[in-house]
Amino acid sequence: MTLRVERDGASGVAVVTLDREHRHNAVDLETAAELSQVWRDFRFAEDVRAVVLTGAGTAAFCTGIDRAVDVPQPGSPYSADDPLLSIGPKSGDLWKPVIAAVNGMACGGAFYLLGEAEFIISSTSATYFDPHTSYGMVSAYEAVYMAQRMPFGEAARMSLMGTAERLSAQRAYDIGLVSELTGPGDLLPAALRAARTLAGFPTEAVQGTVRALWAAKQAALQQALAQAPALIALGNLAPERQADLFAGRRRAPEPRVR
Template sequence: MTVRVERDKASGVAVVTLERERTHNAIDLATAAELTSLWRELRHEEEVRAVVLTGAGRAAFCTGIDRGVSVPQPSSPYSVDDPLLAIGPKANDLWKPVVAAVNGMACGGAFYLLGESEFLIASRTATFFDPHTTYGMVSAYEAVYMAQRMPFGEAARMSLMGTAERLSAERAHAIGLVSELAEPGELRAAAVRAAETLAGFPPEAVQGTVRALWSAKQAALQQALAQAPALISLGNLPPERQEALFTARRTHPEPRVR
């Protein structure tokens, strides 16, 4: 198991932890399948009324897809098989509130999860970045999710600057991506505290409000995501060239944190 779930029936909160600390909680195919299954299970668990989502350790919340994952792609530029498309709660029709507790790095495919959380609480040591362009890849799904959570200029800068820059927790809080900052040792407690408040309210009202909030942006989100497969097929470098750029990453200068 690469996803750990702790259910507290008394409070109504489930804490979901990505358990791949050695790989900075990168998501392989098994983890993707576990997340999809878990969100669908939680829809039917009435004792769970709110969720905290985090990563094991303090180094990383999630660093996106595991580089060891290989997914054969169709030849058509209009189709892309993306193993991360169904890892988020909304993709699995879960409308219970999800609070993301961001510990350390959050980058790339992590935005599938952050993009489908209600709000983010971050450790003061957290950083956010999107490495796609550095490695010859189109940031499509990730950029769309972040463009809905950040001012356009900030989302564009993060998506385009690749590994050259990282967004600090303080800056993420200032622009509204993060709703609360916590000291590293207090992050989980802060996220659980918020989730316990949500779990203490009538669930029909909470879930209805979650659904209403998402309906306000879902049409635009779906239209934007529909363009992603073709953009990725047209803009991505061949896998071997991506791998060469990724292997050469150690020669890159240290990223600027802003």
Template sequence: MSAPGLRVERDEKTGVVVLTLDRPSRHNAIDLDTAAQLTASWREFRYDDSVRAIVLTGSGDRAFCTGIDRGAEVPQPPSPYSIDDPLLAIGPKANDLWKPVIAAVNGMACGGAFYLLGEAEFLVADERATFFDPHTTYGMVSAYESIAMAQRMPFGEVARMSLLGTAERMSAARAHAIGLVSEVVPDGGALAAAVECARTVAGYPPGAVEGTVRAVWAAKEAARTQALAHAPHLVALGNLPPEQQAGLFGGRGGEFRLR
């Protein structure tokens, strides 16, 4: 089910699917069509017994994903108690998919990319990969992203990354040292390394694999659910108006707009 913005490649023999964000000219920023395609893909995989493991990556060699595209226009309800976030449903767990997902991070991963990375089982990264969260720099609250990373990183590291914004980028080596990334490989090797892991896992009985995935997530589910319940209100209260956010962007490229 490949479409502009998202490429799907299946290996019928092994049961491994490679899902590639395919907008390299936009640093694989996610527009609304791509967001819808991601949701549809995860839901399709739920019902397809031939899919046993998924590798998620980005096209090109500059970025894994840089969040939502600045050009995306997201209508908002008039109620101050409601916020429509098009990225909330782009991850596998948000779509009740408990087949293993391995992320191959091949460059920049920032902002809204953490909606995806936060719902992968583990990450493999090229040496050139970097991780950062630009929200505060541009007058926006890092809520969903910080909550996702708090499930995978030490508290101080999450706070440092989310508060320093664009002033600091975490290297792949540092991400590995703190446990965010499970393996760092030479540049250009993340996809192959992730696929090799996926093939191994896909060769095991699927019931045992999916049950194990579910058990691992159950260990932190309560805290994550409680934290996410606060996110919409924090975003609504803390975000600058869109016109002021745009002023902080200074008219630069669209790949770092997150909401």
């Protein structure tokens, strides 16, 4: 198992922890399948009325897809297999509120998760960045999700600047990506406090409100996401060239944190 799922039936809160600390909580195929399944299961769990999503350890919340994973692709520019498409709660048709508790790095494919959370509580030690362009890859799904949650100029800068810059937790809070900042030791208690409040309200009203909030943005989101596969097929470098750029990341200058 690559997830830890802890339920507190008394409060109605479940904590889902990405449990691959040795890989900076990167998502492999097993993790992707487990995430997809847990959101589907929570739809039927009457003892789960709100969820906290976090990552093990303090170094990273999630660093996207594990680059050690080999995902076979169909030999056609018109179709692609992306194992991250089903890892978010909304893709699993879960409309119970999910609060993301971010510690350490959140980058790349982490935005599939953050993009489908209701709101984000962040440790002051967290940083946010999108490495795609540095490695010859199109940031498509990630950029779309972040453009829905951040001012356009901030989303554009983060998506385009790759590994050269990281968004500090304070800056993420200032621009509205993050709703609350805490010290590293206070992160989970703060997220649990909010989740317990939501779980204490009538669940039909909470889920209806979640659904209404997403209805306000979902049409534009789905239209934008529909363009992503073609943009990736057109703009990505060949996998071996991506691997060369990724292997050279250790020689790159230290990123600027703003």
